[in-house]
Amino acid sequence: MTEVFSHFAGDSPLLVSIPHDGRALMPGQEERMTSTGRTLPDTDWHVQRLYRFATELGASVVAANYSRYVVDLNRPADDSALYGGQIATGLCPLRTFAGEDIYLFGESVSAEEQSSRVRDYWRPYHDTLQQTISAIRARFGYALLWDAHSIATEVPLLFDGHLPDLNVGTNGGQTAAPGLETAVMAVAHASPYSSVLNGRFKGGHITRCYGNPENGVHAIQLELAQHTYMDERSLEFDEERAARLRSTIRDMLVAFQTDISA
16 A cells, blocks of 8 residues: 655754645545546646755655545545635545546445545544644744645636636634744745735645644645646646746745744
């Protein structure tokens, strides 16, 4: 069996979570899926590769190896809604972001199977996030969680038009100290990329669950429009685009670590 996630232990207060770049499927799952589902179209393609530099900043990294079509690590285990009144694909998705079936006719995910997926894939990832955050906080007195994502620039069922390049989420300022949010956004605004704070993507379950500034845990989600670092048609990583983007992300991560007393 593929390891549920990869884990690198850093030596700074920063933890980077990458929950949606995994490609592995459960045993027997692929045979139940449609041809579209098997292509895993909603993957956060190449985000782990994009963030390889994070360890140079001393960051710890936890990155999922299994697809979000096994279980979505950025949703609550009880599958409660994160964005009221908006389309959601669920904890164990049955349809893609484009509304296409992931499973063949007659196939689904029972409540029992969903529970086992939470136990075998969701829980280990979150246990490791929590343990890493606790260890960092015990060592430094605070912890900084950066939840790294990407999505196609156009997803009509989820948002209108083109997504801004850099989508920063703090759940309306609730998951990180104001000074950290301001420092990160200053870098975003000064970059060559379009950016927005708490727009369509305000931060999913990971940001909301662990971000607790009053207790010394600051969490920010960055959702990237995929055209900033890859070819969205071929799904190929574009090293030239990625190099430019990495410079901005690096500066954002450095800014995130500057002044936790703000």
